[in-house]
Amino acid sequence: MLAMALKELRQLARDRRTVAMMIVLPVVLLVVFGYAARFDIDKVPTIVAGPAADEAASNLPSRMDVIATHPEWGRDQAIDALRRAQATVVVIADPQHPAVLVDGANLFGAQSVLRALAANPSLPKAEVLFNPDLATSFVMVPALMGLVLVFIGTIVTSLGVVRERQSGTLEQLAVMPFRPRDVFLGKVLPYFGVAIVDLVIVVVAGLWIFGVPFSGAPWIFAIGALLFLFVALGMGVLISTVSQNQGQAIQLAMMTLLPQILLSGMIFPLDSMAIGVRWIGYLLPLTYFVQIARGVMIRAAPFDALLVPMGMLLLLGVIVFGLSVLRFQRDLAPSGTGSRHRRSEAEASA
Amino acid sequence: MIASRGRQPEDRTTGWGLDRVTVRFGRLTALERVSLGVGAGAVTAVIGADAAGKTTLLRVLVGAVRPSEGRVRRPEKRQVGYMSAGSGTYGDLTVDENLAFAARAYGLSRGVARSRIGELLDRTDLMAARRRLAGLLSGGMRQKLALAVAIVHEPELVVLDEPTTGVDPVSRAELWRLIAELAAAGTAVLMATTYVDEAERAGSVLVLLRGRPLALGTPEEIRRAVPGELYELGGRIDDWRAWRRAGRWRVWSPDGRAPEGARLIEPDLEDGLVMAQLAYEASQPEVAA
Missing domain, CATH: 3.40.50.300 (P-loop containing nucleotide triphosphate hydrolases)
Structure with missing residues (x-):
């Protein structure tokens, strides 16, 4: 038994990634969970509109964080502001038609506001827009679509590319008369196609099974989803270029998925996270897809309201895809002056 | 074809x-x-x-x-x-x-x-x-x-x-x-x-x-280029560079000197490769342990 345990320890010590995962991951998870795993939102971004906006702004419950007052706004502008996610609540301080409009797509923010309003009978009854029943599925399904896409895009792509290396065929490709970009695109495009089919299936299933609305323009959603796939597939290729086998690729892909599940705002609202953890969320592509999917599907957000998440996905895509192209080209280029990683490969076969 | x-x-x-x-x-x-x-x-x-x-x-x-x-x-x-x-x-x-x-x-x-x-x-x-x-x-x-x-x-x-x-x-x-x-x-x-x-x-x-x-x-050229002679013996012999092949011992003599009781044989390519390697190692300066 001792011999077996010693052998196992030796093998484990050689597998540095697994050791790092076993030691670092619990600490990271504990810290991240501690700071991120909160459903309560202390401050709900609020806009106060209507002729009596300034006076009303000072009488709101402290939980409602007034970020702007617009005395000139009416109900239409208020709804438009919510559609564009400029705030979670708009209080219309109009003596004729007072109203409190709440964005139901921001589930936890809306719940927080409703609780605050319930304790303050002097304010008008809240009107929840976009998701009047505050159904969890309305909020979760668009986010889960993103998770499914990142799962398929990243893991399946990374496995597909690393399989080529593992079977020794990458070397064969390197000596064939392909340009590196032919190999790269030829490798990635089929996964892109499959991911698009997956996207359609997931959207249709989400709408049909869970009754999630699709209030906005499909073309805006499609652009967001394609940009998101661009990043997810790029991550898959990048992971494959730093992995020697499929086990390593899965391990790395899972390590990129976990923070996206926890920190993208998919489950825990970004607004409730400590700032030290929240910025990690702003580096993750799922964060922006969740904003786009919820925006288009639930709030019917217009394109210009989603320029920031779209732009961020494009930026992340360019960075991740650029890096993956560079690394992939290096894999196909003749070795001899490469990094330690390439050297060790060459040494092994020398 | x-x-x-x-x-x-x-x-x-x-x-x-x-x-x-x-x-x-x-x-x-x-x-x-x-x-x-x-x-x-x-x-x-x-x-x-x-x-x-x-x-x-x-x-x-x-x-x-x-x-x-x-x-x-x-x-x-x-x-x-x-x-x-x-x-x-x-x-x-x-x-x-x-x-x-x-x-x-x-x-x-x-x-x-x-x-x-x-x-x-x-x-x-x-x-x-x-x-x-x-x-x-x-x-x-x-x-x-x-x-x-x-x-x-x-x-x-x-x-x-x-x-x-x-x-x-x-x-x-x-x-x-x-x-x-x-x-x-x-x-x-x-x-x-x-x-x-x-x-x-x-x-x-x-x-x-x-x-x-x-x-x-060519295989023939490699065989011919090997320095020294190759001998065959029934048993092992000390102080000579020898290797076992087909149940007998092959002995490489760099200077051609014959070990006692050995028979001179023509090296084939396999022998030639072993002899070439031995000759190469013999030509390398010894590294102090």
């Missing part, structure tokens, strides 16, 4: 090869000033123990490794066929699909590819297995498929990394038939091997030891 581009064995040139090539990976020197000509219409073998630098040499010639020093002469990429040590075929594609992929990669038209694939399936006896997944083929069949993939485009230079390692004797013989046919059709063939009997069949042989060229020439 497998390669049927119409080139005749007699129009030979010593076109391809390496000139004083050195390859370094960081502090490790994988090849040191290796020169080798790979002539058309002939098989050239690189032989050496594991980690001798055989694969690196082959990869330099096909352009997968950039030499640190020296010059490489190779045809354009479309005229090179390479069979890597890992066979380089896709286990989850059928025999047909593997060949079709290679044909398409090398730009063969649909019609040419179809007739060429049919011809190769015939020659390699893989016709009956054409719809089988490559991953389900026996070792020998998979190596034959890999060879077919490497030559589907009728390249001028074919580079084979240990094509017969780990295959059964019948498949080895078949592979050799295919390789010999390639050379007979005018193709320049370079292959790495660990088998002396295979090297013996080659037109010329390069012997590598720890990245350095130990001997280069």
Whole structure:
């Protein structure tokens, strides 16, 4: 038994990634969970509109964080502001038609506001827009679509590319008369196609099974989803270029998925996270897809309201895809002056 | 003939090869000033123990490794066929699909590819297995498929990394038939091997030891060039460099002096390789422990 345990320890010590995962991951998870795993939102971004906006702004419950007052706004502008996610609540301080409009797509923010309003009978009854029943599925399904896409895009792509290396065929490709970009695109495009089919299936299933609305323009959603796939597939290729086998690729892909599940705002609202953890969320592509999917599907957000998440996905895509192209080209280029990683490969076969 | 581009064995040139090539990976020197000509219409073998630098040499010639020093002469990429040590075929594609992929990669038209694939399936006896997944083929069949993939485009230079390692004797013989046919059709063939009997069949042989060229020439030339004499004995003898072969002992005498009771014999290539290695080691300065 001792011999077996010693052998196992030796093998484990050689597998540095697994050791790092076993030691670092619990600490990271504990810290991240501690700071991120909160459903309560202390401050709900609020806009106060209507002729009596300034006076009303000072009488709101402290939980409602007034970020702007617009005395000139009416109900239409208020709804438009919510559609564009400029705030979670708009209080219309109009003596004729007072109203409190709440964005139901921001589930936890809306719940927080409703609780605050319930304790303050002097304010008008809240009107929840976009998701009047505050159904969890309305909020979760668009986010889960993103998770499914990142799962398929990243893991399946990374496995597909690393399989080529593992079977020794990458070397064969390197000596064939392909340009590196032919190999790269030829490798990635089929996964892109499959991911698009997956996207359609997931959207249709989400709408049909869970009754999630699709209030906005499909073309805006499609652009967001394609940009998101661009990043997810790029991550898959990048992971494959730093992995020697499929086990390593899965391990790395899972390590990129976990923070996206926890920190993208998919489950825990970004607004409730400590700032030290929240910025990690702003580096993750799922964060922006969740904003786009919820925006288009639930709030019917217009394109210009989603320029920031779209732009961020494009930026992340360019960075991740650029890096993956560079690394992939290096894999196909003749070795001899490469990094330690390439050297060790060459040494092994020398 | 497998390669049927119409080139005749007699129009030979010593076109391809390496000139004083050195390859370094960081502090490790994988090849040191290796020169080798790979002539058309002939098989050239690189032989050496594991980690001798055989694969690196082959990869330099096909352009997968950039030499640190020296010059490489190779045809354009479309005229090179390479069979890597890992066979380089896709286990989850059928025999047909593997060949079709290679044909398409090398730009063969649909019609040419179809007739060429049919011809190769015939020659390699893989016709009956054409719809089988490559991953389900026996070792020998998979190596034959890999060879077919490497030559589907009728390249001028074919580079084979240990094509017969780990295959059964019948498949080895078949592979050799295919390789010999390639050379007979005018193709320049370079292959790495660990088998002396295979090297013996080659037109010329390069012997590598720890990245350095130990001997280069025809098997006959290598045998003749070995210094000293070879003796055979029934038992072991102290203070002589000796090795056991076929139940008896071979003794290398660098100065030709005969051990007592030994019989002078003619070295074959295997003996020649051992003697060349011993001679090389004897010429190296001793490193103080």
